Amino acid sequence: MTLLLPPLVYLLFASVFGAGAKGEIDPSIALHAVAPTFSSRGIEAELRARLGSRLTVLSNPSAVETAVVEGRSDAGLILRPGTGTSPEVEILSAAGREVAAAALEGQVRGINAGAIQPNGDFASRRLSVRSVGPQGDLQSVYYAGAVSIMFVFFAAMHGAMTGLDDRRSGLQARLSLVAGGLAPILAGRAAWLVAVGLAQSLAILAAAASRLPPTAAWQILAWAVTALLASVAAAGVALAVISLCRSRDQAQPLSTFIVLLLAAVGGSMAPRFLMPDLIRQIGWFTPHAWAIEAYQTVLWRGVLDVTVLGSWCILTTVGLVGGLIALAVETRRAPA
Numbered sequence: 435m436t437l438l439l440p441p442l443v444y445l446l447f448a449s450v451f452g453a454g455a456k457g458e459i460d461p462s463i464a465l466h467a468v469a470p471t472f473s474s475r476g477i478e479a480e481l482r483a484r485l486g487s488r489l490t491v492l493s494n495p496s497a498v499e500t501a502v503v504e505g506r507s508d509a510g511l512i513l514r515p516g517t518g519t520s521p522e523v524e525i526l527s528a529a530g531r532e533v534a535a536a537a538l539e540g541q542v543r544g545i546n547a548g549a550i551q552p553n554g555d556f557a558s559r560r561l562s563v564r565s566v567g568p569q570g571d572l573q574s575v576y577y578a579g580a581v582s583i584m585f586v587f588f589a590a591m592h593g594a595m596t597g598l599d600d601r602r603s604g605l606q607a608r609l610s611l612v613a614g615g616l617a618p619i620l621a622g623r624a625a626w627l628v629a630v631g632l633a634q635s636l637a638i639l640a641a642a643a644s645r646l647p648p649t650a651a652w653q654i655l656a657w658a659v660t661a662l663l664a665s666v667a668a669a670g671v672a673l674a675v676i677s678l679c680r681s682r683d684q685a686q687p688l689s690t691f692i693v694l695l696l697a698a699v700g701g702s703m704a705p706r707f708l709m710p711d712l713i714r715q716i717g718w719f720t721p722h723a724w725a726i727e728a729y730q731t732v733l734w735r736g737v738l739d740v741t742v743l744g745s746w747c748i749l750t751t752v753g754l755v756g757g758l759i760a761l762a763v764e765t766r767r768a769p770a
Contacts, residue, residue: 530572670756
């Protein structure tokens with residue numbers, strides 16, 4: 435693990451920040467052409483060839499704006515009939531994702547205009563960029579959730595290692611006799627890990643409070659539910675991983691490897707919209723991506739929608755499945 439983790443993290447960061455520095459990020463784009471013309475169809479066809487499945491064509495301009503505001507698309511593109519052969523181009527940008535709008539602008543300007551309009555590239559006066567959605571310090575909101583979930587997992591992994599000491603000393607076996615099985619022991623251990631995770635999340639929220647947008651009481655409550663379920667997921671994963679280990683020497687490098695890899699792929703170390711499309715899709719297999727998405731939706735967009743509810747369900751499932759795996763492994767390993 436000592437030799438495997440550093441090059442993996444390097445390759446991930448190199449692919450994310452290297453591409454971003456060269457403007458080669460893979461943003462998802464929402465597009466609508468008002469009264470499509472030959473030129474706008476040409477632009478759409480060229481963008482589709484470049485973006486593939488990352489280009490979504492929507493039925494009206496308001497749908498494009500909604501997709502950008504809700505984060506389903508990193509930037510939006512609206513094509514309106516112009517006065518000449520070129521369409522009027524409007525790019526929609528959201529706070530914190532200006533780099534995606536800039537990348538889209540570069541792609542639009544870089545399209546081979548000769549195949550679309552004989553007179554040359556798009557004129558600057560025909561291309562405008564408009565900000566939509568909440569305005570403010572999105573990065574602070576993003577990293578409030580991203581850092582929170584990463585350290586909750588770190589704390590859970592290290593806290594769960596006490597189970598190795600209890601197992602080795604025989605204390606776990608004696609306690610299970612008193613408690614009537616291993617389930618109450620693991621449940622109590624999980625409850626402690628969840629409590630520590632909640633305390634960490636609260637400390638991060640307090641540190642970020644001055645940079646957060648105005649929040650209503652229901653948003654704080656929804657944040658608390660997200661923090662609770664993120665801690666449940668971390669506790670479940672930690673108990674499952676540690677149950678598979680036989681000693682601290684084995685558990686420490688393995689837990690560090692897993693925590694850092696989940697954090698890197700899930701978006702705790704770099705915003706997910708900067709990532710190549712493949713890594714972004716893989717990120718959905720981590721609880722980090724779902725927790726971050728729920729935090730952003732509640733605190734930044736100020737909505738409680740199916741995205742948040744889905745994230746809650748997935749975090750709860752991860753925690754329960756992890757706990758069941760830990761119980762099965764510890765029961766099998768327990769002396770008869």
